[in-house]
Amino acid sequence: MPQHLDYKEVPLVVDDTIYAVKEHVSHGQVDLFSRCGHRYFKDYIEGAKAWEETLPTAAGTAVHEVIEEYERERRDDPILPLFQKRLRDVEDVEGLEFWGKKDLRWWTNKGLPLIADNYARLRAVERSKGIVPVSWEDELLWTTPHGQLFTGSVDAIRIRTSDGKAILIDWKTGKQKDAHQMQLELYRVAVEELGLHDVAFGQVVYLSDKNGFANTVMPHLSVEVASKIIGHPREGTYPYTGVLTGECGFCPHRGTCPVGTLGDTNVLLTK
Numbered sequence: 083m084p085q086h087l088d089y090k091e092v093p094l095v096v097d098d099t100i101y102a103v104k105e106h107v108s109h110g111q112v113d114l115f116s117r118c119g120h121r122y123f124k125d126y127i128e129g130a131k132a133w134e135e136t137l138p139t140a141a142g143t144a145v146h147e148v149i150e151e152y153e154r155e156r157r158d159d160p161i162l163p164l165f166q167k168r169l170r171d172v173e174d175v176e177g178l179e180f181w182g183k184k185d186l187r188w189w190t191n192k193g194l195p196l197i198a199d200n201y202a203r204l205r206a207v208e209r210s211k212g213i214v215p216v217s218w219e220d221e222l223l224w225t226t227p228h229g230q231l232f233t234g235s236v237d238a239i240r241i242r243t244s245d246g247k248a249i250l251i252d253w254k255t256g257k258q259k260d261a262h263q264m265q266l267e268l269y270r271v272a273v274e275e276l277g278l279h280d281v282a283f284g285q286v287v288y289l290s291d292k293n294g295f296a297n298t299v300m301p302h303l304s305v306e307v308a309s310k311i312i313g314h315p316r317e318g319t320y321p322y323t324g325v326l327t328g329e330c331g332f333c334p335h336r337g338t339c340p341v342g343t344l345g346d347t348n349v350l351l352t353k
């Protein structure tokens with residue numbers, strides 16, 4: 083493990099000629115590449131990424147599933163008991179030792195009620211504006227003008243009855259991130275290029291935010307720009323940029339990465 087690593091010694095690129103590029107990319111991959119090319123390489127080219135179920139991810143999945151069922155069945159009763167029941171069902175399958183009881187109580191008594199309130203507020207606004215749910219979990223498979231296959235799944239699509247335009251929804255049960263706006267904007271371009279809908283805007287709905295849901299504020303990307311962003315990870319270099327973007331602190335490859343093993347990213351930045 084290197085004790086002293088000069089920033090200039092860190093290899094900035096890994097030649098991709100010995101590795102196959104990804105057949106398709108998702109927004110999550112594009113976003114990770116923008117934060118650290120090398121982590122992207124480890125997770126998606128070498129395939130080191132392992133899925134780990136946690137209470138927040140299980141609760142998020144339960145919320146997504148319940149909303150889809152609730153809207154498909156055109157229900158109008160309170161959604162909170164359905165969220166709580168679904169989480170209890172998952173809890174029964176996984177076992178309590180899987181999660182801390184305190185965290186589970188927080189999700190059941192605070193997190194899910196907040197999510198149910200925000201969801202009800204959003205639906206009330208939608209009804210007052212004549213916005214109607216029409217589809218859920220639409221899979222996108224779009225080949226960009228640069229030849230990269232882009233994949234994604236839109237949580238929900240609404241139609242604005244006043245002009246027939248679509249609103250793309252992505253439910254989030256975690257914190258706000260700038261990357262979410264980019265995700266919806268790339269989805270908007272893909273949906274329009276695939277000829278599925280004329281899209282008014284993409285809306286990221288932060289269901290557990292005390293301030294409720296948020297509209298996207300990103301200006302519309304052109305097809306050319308969206309295509310370049312999606313094609314970015316294919317450029318064949320995997321730079322160690324985690325040190326610059328703050329990614330290293332959360333990176334599972336810290337122990338083996340020449341940058342991460344140094345442990346003090348500030349040193350690298352000041353060299």
Ligand code: SF4
Nearest residue numbers: 118324330333339342
């Ligand atoms: S430790 Fe930092 S530089 Fe290394 S792969 Fe992870 S995020 Fe990238």
